[in-house]
Amino acid sequence: MNWEDYRYFLALADTGSFSAAARELDVDHSTVARRVTALETTFGVRLIDRLPKSVTLTVDGKLVAEQGRLAVLAMQAVERVAAGSADHVSGTVCVSAPPALASQIIGPKVRELRQQHPDIDLVLQGETRSTDLNRRQADIALRLSRPQKSAVTVRKLADMPFGFYSAPGYDKPEHVWDFISWDETTANIPQYRWIEERLDGRKVVLRTNDTSIQATAAGSGLGVAILPRFVGDADPRLARLHPDEVFPPREVWMLVHDDLRHAPRIRNVMDFLIKTVAVLKSPAV
Numbered sequence: 001m002n003w004e005d006y007r008y009f010l011a012l013a014d015t016g017s018f019s020a021a022a023r024e025l026d027v028d029h030s031t032v033a034r035r036v037t038a039l040e041t042t043f044g045v046r047l048i049d050r051l052p053k054s055v056t057l058t059v060d061g062k063l064v065a066e067q068g069r070l071a072v073l074a075m076q077a078v079e080r081v082a083a084g085s086a087d088h089v090s091g092t093v094c095v096s097a098p099p100a101l102a103s104q105i106i107g108p109k110v111r112e113l114r115q116q117h118p119d120i121d122l123v124l125q126g127e128t129r130s131t132d133l134n135r136r137q138a139d140i141a142l143r144l145s146r147p148q149k150s151a152v153t154v155r156k157l158a159d160m161p162f163g164f165y166s167a168p169g170y171d172k173p174e175h176v177w178d179f180i181s182w183d184e185t186t187a188n189i190p191q192y193r194w195i196e197e198r199l200d201g202r203k204v205v206l207r208t209n210d211t212s213i214q215a216t217a218a219g220s221g222l223g224v225a226i227l228p229r230f231v232g233d234a235d236p237r238l239a240r241l242h243p244d245e246v247f248p249p250r251e252v253w254m255l256v257h258d259d260l261r262h263a264p265r266i267r268n269v270m271d272f273l274i275k276t277v278a279v280l281k282s283p284a285v
Contacts (some may be wrong), residue, residue, distance in 0.1 A: 012048065017054045018032050043060075046058050090119035092120075092122075093121070093139050094140070095138060097124065098144060099211065099212070105277060106277075117268050125138060143252075153257075155274075157273065157280075158278060160250040162228055163227065165215070165225055165227045165239065166221070166241055170221060170241070174242075177202055181195045182209060195226065206223065215227055
């Protein structure tokens, strides 16, 4: 049996459609279909019923998926224990962080980490999606809300303050401000809710899930955005409006699986992140 075929099938079983599985695996839709068909041929049974916009697991498919998940969890546990027991300060460490935090706070300081620990190879992923530490999609994750997960060590690193920003000289009265906001895929975040609750007839002229796009649009004079202060204050295209306005900050949390947190290379990167993200606590920010 080809284990890659099996991995593609499990992704399909978990997501429920070829397109969703393809997005998760970062491959073409046709590749997922080909891999699953190959696995069905290997087992000699039909694993899925193909519907117009989704798939459902057959009885055999459910059994194969259930046993496969148990096997994958066991293999992942072995990998974590092996990685966590390594006593040398070298190897690859993957960090997942929100894109703006990764590019503007962590990225500029990676050189310092390399100078202190030249044998640590850092992989820095800027992403907002939830990262599965059990599957080692990352070794360390930074997130803007405290997770409720077992077997994960969490530590609060900082509070991230926000403010109103627009282009210098943006002269529309506040009651007719045009807003730059988040799209509905991020409707659960406080900034989205704050704007939606206070529109009071004002327009949202752009919605996007990307902070850098919001900053660029606000800097062009399109409207007003609520941005992290480390983004807005550092951008010469932007000016802060109503500096006395106080928004509830977002909390920055660091997550690492219990099996990995004592490994020297993981510990050193954790210490680096604690020191680096602490800049958000500075009164200047």
